């Protein structure tokens with residue numbers, strides 16, 4: 185009989201305990217803390233909850249001996265503290281503030297309603313709510329990423345003006361470089377780490393398709409859809425960790441002779457490149473200056489000889505070295521063009537193929553005889569120009585968005601290798 189009463193008492197205590205735990209949980213904690221942790225903090229009142237105490241608490245409530253211990257703690261902490269800021273919600277474990285009032289990175293109070301972080305963790309720019317990630321107190325978007333530098337950035341580049349190193353990537357050639365795909369590619373997000381220089385506005389703007397601007401009538405840029413430019417920059421930056429300003433000087437249906445020094449096109453192209461370099465210098469030091477060249481289709485049509493093409497492209501490269509400080513001349517080898525277009529009826533297919541291959545041979549030989557030249561990719565010749573899947577259905581001999589994305593990725597990666605040498 186006596187034993188029976190004891191058992192009944194124990195049972196009653198257990199029921200009471202269960203009720204008190206349920207009451208605590210229902211106490212309106214709005215934080216996202218997992219419920220088992222909430223129980224522990226309620227039971228142990230001000231003690232910090234960790235997994236060990238948590239497990240012990242759960243285990244002991246399941247044994248008869250444990251019930252007494254835990255039950256005592258509950259009665260010892262009858263007052264439940266509320267958030268020191270709003271006075272309404274339950275504070276998050278270890279903090280005096282509730283989830284709504286607490287800094288997302290520490291236990292302190294966040295700066296103000298609508299903020300995410302406390303003064304120590306928020307970007308020091310008053311208008312910015314982002315977390316400070318660089319040691320100068322700014323978020324990555326606003327502070328210079330250079331260790332020890334306390335400056336705010338002026339641009340989207342990673343560093344302040346005194347710490348930025350900016351490469352200049354000149355994109356030159358004919359229609360496939362100008363932008364002659366079937367449409368503006370989608371998605372078309374600005375390339376991170378690169379901007380495009382525009383001559384008319386003298387601005388560095390986000391780099392997206394279409395690239396370039398119409399200058400001097402038909403001197404620069406006629407076609408304006410997707411081009412290899414953003415893809416090249418994106419691949420270059422991802423593989424090299426560098427930053428770049430893209431300067432676009434291209435025009436459809438141009439032969440190499442139309443790019444030489446002494447022509448209006450050369451003069452305008454150099455003016456634009458110089459203006460771009462000058463503006464880039466205002467935001468950092470200039471790193472590499474490279475040219476990315478995709479041209480030669482019109483010379484295949486025009487039957488330019490291998491020797492003439494090599495001589496003219498060398499002359500163009502040498503003048504760019506002198507006039508804008510070009511370091512390396514990267515070649516995207518031309519694809520089959522005369523051979524693939526339907527409108528070229530003045531020669532046999534075999535002859536047309538030979539015309540393309542003459543230019544290809546010239547472009548392949550240049551890096552072997554002049555170390556300023558670098559072969560970036562042969563993918564147009566070996567794959568894209570012979571596969572209908574990459575041919576723009578609206579423009580014979582031109583690539584699709586899928587095609588220029590592949591060209592850009594190949595060229596950008598090759599260029600990054602060069603930058604690391």
Ligand SMILES: [Zn+2]
Nearest residue numbers: 267270282285
């Ligand atoms: Zn609060």
Ligand SMILES: [Zn+2]
Nearest residue numbers: 287290302305
């Ligand atoms: Zn904080």
Ligand SMILES: [Zn+2]
Nearest residue numbers: 307312323326
């Ligand atoms: Zn910020």
Ligand SMILES: [Zn+2]
Nearest residue numbers: 328333344347
């Ligand atoms: Zn800096």
